[in-house]
Amino acid sequence: MIKLFRNIRKNLLAEGKTSRYLKYAIGEIILVVIGILERKIIHCTRPVRDFILVEEK
DSSP states (O other), X not given: OHHXXXXXXXXXXXXXXXXXXXXXXHHHHHHHHHHHHHHHHXXXXXXXXXXXXXXXX
């Protein structure tokens, strides 16, 4: 998968399509940020969920 993205980047820069490369780079950054936030939300809610389950027993 990483090889595919690397090839896309190389092709866009080699063809001189700087604006398309910038759009691609910004999209990739947004996807990484969404993934980090999603992981952080899952990590933060797990102790709360476990605490609620322990209290109900």
